[in-house]
Amino acid sequence: MEEVAIVLYPSPPIGHLVSMVELGKLILTHHPSLRIHILITTPPYRADDTASYITSVSATIPSLIFHHLPTISLPPSLASSPNHETLTFEVLLLNNPYVHQALLSISHNFSIKAFVMDFFCALGLSVATDLSIPSYFFYTSGAATLAGFLYFPTTHNNTDKSLKDLNTLINIPGVPPIPSSDMPKPILERNDKAYEHFLENSKQFPKSAGIIINTFESLEPRALKAISDGLCLPEDVPTPPIYPIGPLIVSHGGGGREVECLKWLDSQPSGSVVFLCFGSLGLFSKEQLKEIAMGLENSGQRFLWVVRNPPAQNQIGVAITEQSDPELKSLLSDGFLDRTKDRGLVVKTWAPQVAVLNHDSVGGFVSHCGWNSVLESVCAGVPMVAWPLYAEQRFNRVVLVEEIKIALPMNESEDGFVSAAEVEKRVIELMDSSEGESIRKRTKAFQNEAHAALDEGGSSRVALTELLELWSQTG
Numbered sequence: 001m002e003e004v005a006i007v008l009y010p011s012p013p014i015g016h017l018v019s020m021v022e023l024g025k026l027i028l029t030h031h032p033s034l035r036i037h038i039l040i041t042t043p044p045y046r047a048d049d050t051a052s053y054i055t056s057v058s059a060t061i062p063s064l065i066f067h068h069l070p071t072i073s074l075p076p077s078l079a080s081s082p083n084h085e086t087l088t089f090e091v092l093l094l095n096n097p098y099v100h101q102a103l104l105s106i107s108h109n110f111s112i113k114a115f116v117m118d119f120f121c122a123l124g125l126s127v128a129t130d131l132s133i134p135s136y137f138f139y140t141s142g143a144a145t146l147a148g149f150l151y152f153p154t155t156h157n158n159t160d161k162s163l164k165d166l167n168t169l170i171n172i173p174g175v176p177p178i179p180s181s182d183m184p185k186p187i188l189e190r191n192d193k194a195y196e197h198f199l200e201n202s203k204q205f206p207k208s209a210g211i212i213i214n215t216f217e218s219l220e221p222r223a224l225k226a227i228s229d230g231l232c233l234p235e236d237v238p239t240p241p242i243y244p245i246g247p248l249i250v251s252h253g254g255g256g257r258e259v260e261c262l263k264w265l266d267s268q269p270s271g272s273v274v275f276l277c278f279g280s281l282g283l284f285s286k287e288q289l290k291e292i293a294m295g296l297e298n299s300g301q302r303f304l305w306v307v308r309n310p311p312a313q314n315q316i317g318v319a320i321t322e323q324s325d326p327e328l329k330s331l332l333s334d335g336f337l338d339r340t341k342d343r344g345l346v347v348k349t350w351a352p353q354v355a356v357l358n359h360d361s362v363g364g365f366v367s368h369c370g371w372n373s374v375l376e377s378v379c380a381g382v383p384m385v386a387w388p389l390y391a392e393q394r395f396n397r398v399v400l401v402e403e404i405k406i407a408l409p410m411n412e413s414e415d416g417f418v419s420a421a422e423v424e425k426r427v428i429e430l431m432d433s434s435e436g437e438s439i440r441k442r443t444k445a446f447q448n449e450a451h452a453a454l455d456e457g458g459s460s461r462v463a464l465t466e467l468l469e470l471w472s473q474t475g
């Protein structure tokens with residue numbers, strides 16, 4: 001009998017790839033006879049270190065079958081795109097013929113029950129549809145921002161101004177009012193190429209057979225209900241079924257640095273350390289790094305801080321290429337490392353975040369609000385200070401602070417700069433105040449709810465079972 005397969009199509013950045021791989025593992029845990037094929041896009045630039053990650057996953061889980069698609073060559077006009085989202089969209093658009101070939105080749109030996117795409121890969125939907133393969137989305141951020149993207153074509157039609165110039169609140173069903181300037185960064189500027197791509201991709205959601213979301217019912221009940229009640233799409237456009245199956249988070253650690261920082265944490269008192277880490281891509285200017293150092297020093301709190309080299313143009317940036325380790329002494333204020341050595345540790349470039357958040361000594365997390373980080377923090381029961389940098393992270397901050405109430409806001413000036421005084425104030429508030437205590441209690445309650453959602457009979461397990469039964473039946 002022909003073997004049955006699911007094909008997963010992640011977007012290249014590691015944050016998205018990791019979530020998709022976790023989805024593959026989850027499917028295998030509950031349906032081991034399915035074969036999971038994962039299409040790996042090869043961008044023309046050197047991407048963050050996905051190669052070693054893929055090698056280690058393949059070695060440990062041979063039932064996850066990786067297909068490396070041929071390298072994309074971008075026309076010179078696009079290769080110099082200022083914006084990493086535009087670059088990703090263009091690469092994925094050029095990838096479509098390779099996706100077509102891969103699906104054809106897999107279907108020679110397997111019966112493909114579902115093609116599951118990342119949001120960025122939405123234009124691959126037509127490729128699968130042409131081959132009569134049912135297409136699903138796996139949305140790697142939360143339900144609130146999904147509501148925002150489903151509603152985006154309506155937001156677009158309601159105005160002819162750029163969101164950055166609107167200076168108003170955007171009312172999205174199921175979501176607290178979002179200041180227009182806090183909408184996802186790439187859609188703030190109407191004339192930007194990324195805006196067009198996001199608009200086009202948002203319009204693909206309703207054409208799919210279903211949307212899988214990395215969230216859970218009790219974390220985002222309002223947004224999930226608004227989506228499934230069809231409130232985020234125009235009346236005449238039906239909403240596909242939604243499957244909140246999260247929280248799906250990584251369980252692995254992070255190489256050699258694990259030992260150093262976990263050992264250091266072992267020597268710190270329970271719940272006393274604030275962890276600062278800004279995702280796989282976040283970069284700060286030299287000035288901002290110095291300001292953070294001053295804020296941490298003045299706060300008197302214990303800290304574990306992951307520091308990367310600033311971007312070339314010395315503003316807030318995004319690392320799409322592999323990072324070299326920073327020279328901490330020259331980067332941070334004079335004597336900072338010495339003065340704080342008894343209560344602080346600075347880690348270069350990367351820390352094993354999941355292990356750190358789950359360490360007993362960690363009591364708070366200053367995060368860029370990337371969705372994986374949010375879920376990892378919830379699963380570890382660690383409250384946050386929300387310091388968004390790029391993508392949909394400012395939107396997430398509003399949701400985390402105002403709706404879910406598990407984070408305090410880090411407030412920046414208009415140009416995005418955060419003062420040492422603000423860092424000091426928020427870190428103290430998080431670690432040592434009644435406000436901090438109140439969000440800590442709520443986060444711990446969500447930690448329990450997260451486990452319950454994944455248990456037998458829990459909301460996420462039920463949604464996953466429904467999906468897997470569907471995939472076992474069709475065709």
Ligand SMILES: O=c1ccn([C@@H]2O[C@H](COP(=O)(O)OP(=O)(O)O[C@H]3O[C@H](CO)[C@@H](O)[C@H](O)[C@H]3O)[C@@H](O)[C@H]2O)c(=O)[nH]1
Pocket residue numbers: 014015016018140141250254277278279280281282306349350351352353354369370371372373374376390391392393
């Ligand atoms: O030093 C580090 C830095 C990161 N991580 C891990 O890397 C992942 C980072 O993921 P996430 O927090 O989601 O941030 P990004 O990498 O920035 O993720 C992108 O993808 C997310 C999911 O779609 C979006 O929510 C973000 O805005 C987008 O930037 C997490 O698993 C972290 O544990 C580490 O282990 N160590």
